[in-house]
Amino acid sequence: MRLNIHDRFNQELPADPVLTPSRRQVTEAAFSFVTPRVPSAPRLRHAVTEVAEMLGLAPTDLNGDTFRRVFSGGEVIAGTRPYAMCYGGHQFGNWAGQLGDGRAINLAEVEHRGQHWTLQLKGAGETPYSRTADGLAVLRSSVREHLCSEAMHHLGVPTTRSLCLLTTGDQVLRDVMYDGNPEMETGAVVCRVAASFIRFGSFEILAARNDLATLRQLADYTIRHHYPEIQAENQADTKASYGHFFHAVCQRTLTMIVHWQRVGFVHGVMNTDNMSIHGDTIDYGPYGWLEGFDPDWTPNTTDRSHRRYQFGNQPKIALWNLLQLANALYPLVGDAAPFQAALQEYQDDFSREYTNMQASKIGLTHANQAANEADEELISQLDTVLQLTETDMTIFFRLLADVRKSSNVSAGRDFLAPVIDAFYDPESLTDEMIEQWRAWFSLYLQRLNQSEESDAMRRERMNRVNPKYVLRNYIAQLAIDAADQGDDSLIAELYELLRDPYAEQPERQKWFAKRPEWARHKVGCSMLSCSS
Ligand SMILES: Nc1ncnc2c1ncn2[C@@H]1O[C@H](COP(=O)(O)OP(=O)(O)OP(=O)(O)O)[C@@H](O)[C@H]1O
Numbered sequence: 249m250r251l252n253i254h255d256r257f258n259q260e261l262p263a264d265p266v267l268t269p270s271r272r273q274v275t276e277a278a279f280s281f282v283t284p285r286v287p288s289a290p291r292l293r294h295a296v297t298e299v300a301e302m303l304g305l306a307p308t309d310l311n312g313d314t315f316r317r318v319f320s321g322g323e324v325i326a327g328t329r330p331y332a333m334c335y336g337g338h339q340f341g342n343w344a345g346q347l348g349d350g351r352a353i354n355l356a357e358v359e360h361r362g363q364h365w366t367l368q369l370k371g372a373g374e375t376p377y378s379r380t381a382d383g384l385a386v387l388r389s390s391v392r393e394h395l396c397s398e399a400m401h402h403l404g405v406p407t408t409r410s411l412c413l414l415t416t417g418d419q420v421l422r423d424v425m426y427d428g429n430p431e432m433e434t435g436a437v438v439c440r441v442a443a444s445f446i447r448f449g450s451f452e453i454l455a456a457r458n459d460l461a462t463l464r465q466l467a468d469y470t471i472r473h474h475y476p477e478i479q480a481e482n483q484a485d486t487k488a489s490y491g492h493f494f495h496a497v498c499q500r501t502l503t504m505i506v507h508w509q510r511v512g513f514v515h516g517v518m519n520t521d522n523m524s525i526h527g528d529t530i531d532y533g534p535y536g537w538l539e540g541f542d543p544d545w546t547p548n549t550t551d552r553s554h555r556r557y558q559f560g561n562q563p564k565i566a567l568w569n570l571l572q573l574a575n576a577l578y579p580l581v582g583d584a585a586p587f588q589a590a591l592q593e594y595q596d597d598f599s600r601e602y603t604n605m606q607a608s609k610i611g612l613t614h615a616n617q618a619a620n621e622a623d624e625e626l627i628s629q630l631d632t633v634l635q636l637t638e639t640d641m642t643i644f645f646r647l648l649a650d651v652r653k654s655s656n657v658s659a660g661r662d663f664l665a666p667v668i669d670a671f672y673d674p675e676s677l678t679d680e681m682i683e684q685w686r687a688w689f690s691l692y693l694q695r696l697n698q699s700e701e702s703d704a705m706r707r708e709r710m711n712r713v714n715p716k717y718v719l720r721n722y723i724a725q726l727a728i729d730a731a732d733q734g735d736d737s738l739i740a741e742l743y744e745l746l747r748d749p750y751a752e753q754p755e756r757q758k759w760f761a762k763r764p765e766w767a768r769h770k771v772g773c774s775m776l777s778c779s780s
């Protein structure tokens with residue numbers, strides 16, 4: 249197994265001089281060197297050939313002993329020095345001080361085909377940032393992280409990738425529902441891959457400590473390697489470059505959030521330590537997928553009372569998080585204007601991009617123009633009717649593509665036939681609800697009939713925007729239950745399914761189904777805790 253190692257982060261930025269994993273505050277440093285824990289009996293459970301190829305690995309490497317040892321933490325790649333990054337963060341709206349990679353360990357950076365990738369193990373043991381926890385991860389949460397990273401990538405959502413999932417052979421104690429019933433679970437490690445794992449909190453911790461020298465070093469480093477176009481344009485004016493950097497992060501974050509809302513993804517813990525400066529989705533913890541279309545829904549039990557991170561709040565929370573990043577970068581510039589301008593632009597652009605995305609989900613085209621008022625009305629009314637009775641988001645939008653321009657909505661319920669499978673209980677639709685749906689469909693059909701486009705063409709366009717298959721909460725749980733019994737076939741099957749989420753895949757139609765009743769209140773299917 250050969251990787252083209254080209255480390256930069258741990259070469260160019262200041263290191264913590266202490267080399268033990270003793271828990272501590274780490275100052276004037278961007279990271280600490282650490283050694284991954286050696287697992288007792290590592291076993292490869294699933295690997296992604298496509299990510300391996302992206303890194304320059306051969307498919308045959310995946311089955312080798314070296315691969316198993318390196319990506320379970322048992323062997324350090326020659327010439328590399330693994331490290332944990334120092335960062336802080338705002339958790340649920342409050343400043344939490346130093347957090348850092350408590351169980352993530354960066355192995356190395358790899359250069360392949362002109363691109364740089366950082367390899368990071370999650371769950372490979374203690375670091376100076378582990379605080380009161382053990383540095384480990386369990387199979388349950390690792391299956392979720394591994395499958396969802398790849399599913400999101402194939403949905404077209406910016407995300408960290410996942411190279412592989414291994415179990416360590418060690419047991420890990422976890423209290424899943426924080427109710428005083430801890431149990432032993434199977435330990436696991438995932439290898440994540442991203443351009444870098446620099447987070448909003450990486451800057452916040454340095455600003456909070458007023459360590460402007462390291463803050464500037466980190467900002468310069470990030471711009472130099474990850475936003476080189478900004479450096480090129482602002483050679484003579486580094487202050488301006490920090491503002492441009494912030495602007496670029498705002499725009500990438502915006503893109504990521506619009507995608508989340510498009511596919512019905514709820515992150516669950518949008519703390520600033522879980523926000524990537526690349527606009528990648530990072531930290532697949534208590535995330536979930538909207539099943540019934542309910543903007544108030546959050547899967548995270550820790551957030552049950554405040555619902556800060558519910559689906560409908562995600563755009564606003566991203567803005568709040570960006571404001572924290574602006575505060576952290578401000579001392580480097582000393583002028584609030586560029587930050588305010590970028591935040592304002594985020595809001596303006598967001599509302600336009602969001603409406604356009606929603607319009608595309610119902611098949612409207614605007615030939616590069618913003619949606620007009622009538623279309624906005626159509627979109628907002630849909631939001632209301634979707635919530636009349638429990639209606640599956642993914643299934644509804646996918647089936648909506650089957651509606652014909654010639655449909656007759658004047659009487660009866662038949663006009664709902666194309667989308668009827670999206671309703672959890674079609675019997676619960678009252679006459680009044682039917683009339684609301686009828687009103688919406690009449691407007692919708694009027695709008696569709698303003699266009700010359702054929703039903704087939706519109707359907708094709710809509711099916712590229714509305715996935716057929718997403719990693720429903722209960723589906724992930726089925727894969728976890730099987731993996732817990734040693735059977736990884738469902739992980740492999742779901743990985744294949746989710747590689748092509750917009751395709752019909754008739755042979756896998758059983759996964760195009762509403763959440764079954766048994767999963768409605770089952771832990772892991774509708775409620776997720778942060779215990780992972
Ligand atoms: N089992 C654990 N051992 C040590 N530290 C942990 C553990 N679980 C979480 N942490 C730390 O607690 C903080 C918040 O955790 P959070 O759940 O956001 O992250 P995470 O799931 O561990 O990781 P990441 O953000 O890297 O995906 C982070 O500093 C994280 O490293």
Ligand SMILES: [Mg+2]
Pocket residue numbers: 521522531
């Ligand atoms: Mg995290």
